[in-house]
Amino acid sequence: MCPNMAISEARGTFVIDPALCTECIGHFDTPQCVAICPVDDTCVIDTRVPRYQA
Structure with a gap:
């Protein structure tokens, strides 16, 4: 589901590769990892990264 191919299985x-992740900005209103993850609160958006938008 990731438009940037930032998610892989290990x-x-x-695992989300932060170098590839854009939090779906410009693609979707909500990061797709957060939208489809079956476990609540496991996809954490790092607010220290400049691409973060509140």
Whole structure:
């Protein structure tokens, strides 16, 4: 679901590559990892990264 191919699986855990992640800005209103994740509050948006928009 990631438009930037930033999500991969490593040993049964999904990992987001911060170098590829744009939080779907310009693609979707909500980051797709957050929208589709079956476990609440596991996709954490890093507010220290300049691409973050409140």
